[in-house]
Amino acid sequence: MKALAQKALVDLRGRAVRTGRVPRRAGRHYFIESEGLHSRIHLQNFYSTFWPGVDAAATAHIEVFAASGDLLGRIDQPLPRFGSLFLELRDLLGRIGAQAGEGSVQIDLEPPEEVRAQLRDLPNATEVELGSPFWMAYYDAHENYMYVHAIEKSAWPLYGAPKTVAWTIRRGRGVGGKFRSWRLIDLEGLTEVQIVMLNHGPDEGTAKLGVYSGDDSITLFETERAFGPRQLHRVRIPAEEIRAWSLRHPELEHIRLGAEPLLTANGKPYVLLRHGDGPLSLHHA
Secondary structure, three states, rough: HHHHHHHHHHHHHHHHHHHOOOEEEEEEEEEEEOOOOOOEEEEEOOOHHOOOOOOOOOOEEEEEOOOOOOOOEEEEEEEEOOEEEEEEHHHHHHHHHOOOOOOEEEEEOOOHHHHHHOOHHHHOOOOOOOOOEEEEEOOOOOOOEEEOOOOOEEEEEEEEEHHHHHHHHHHHHHHOOOOOOOOEEEOOOEEEEEHHHHHHOOOOOEEEEEEEEOOOOOEEEEEEEEOOOOOOEEEEEEHHHHHHHHHHHOOOOOEEEEEEEEOOOOOOEEEEEEOOOOEEEEEEE
């Protein structure tokens, strides 16, 4: 009986896609307007790349959330054929009449009607999804720029598909597992570490955030945080704690970030770093 119900849901999703109702997930990114850093959205109308013959605008549905996960406001922004959007977060906050030192931005890029009519031709009708990937530029007053692409999609809501299909897809999503960053951080000269974890989903969760030796055999720092829907935490590690790592473990050359568990399948943390008296830089783990 369970197998028959599952087959019916798969068939329902396939029929929806074949009528152009393809599920879409919004992209989600961390933003910061403090610590001397600013954020800028970079978004492209990528539908024009795949359907260059369609001379119509896509529509970016942009939502801004506070660090608490509360919705601050939303705007709709058309992107013409082959168009790009460069939007400063401080300007976006001004347009919605909000103030926030940090938070998250969610973007669903809705295809034009002419493109939606052609989505039925996409392969793998029972599995296909669309996303809205975008880049965020982080920079300071001295023109030190860092670029990070959105790795995780927003877990909910789901756009473009019938409600039954959307519910089925959401039900099948779980949390991620134990995460350790592949990118190693040089310990020598390290003076500042901040870890940012963002809950990309609509459900509450708890995760441990930490710093570990390069081979993951030593726990240097660990803390646990509870997350509400779409909430984020920025954890600043005390400077004296960072200095103590080298004193306690003089053999260490590199460290790595970790989280356990990831609150969504690929919701890895961000990290803010400073070496010596250099600029504060922001990276994706």
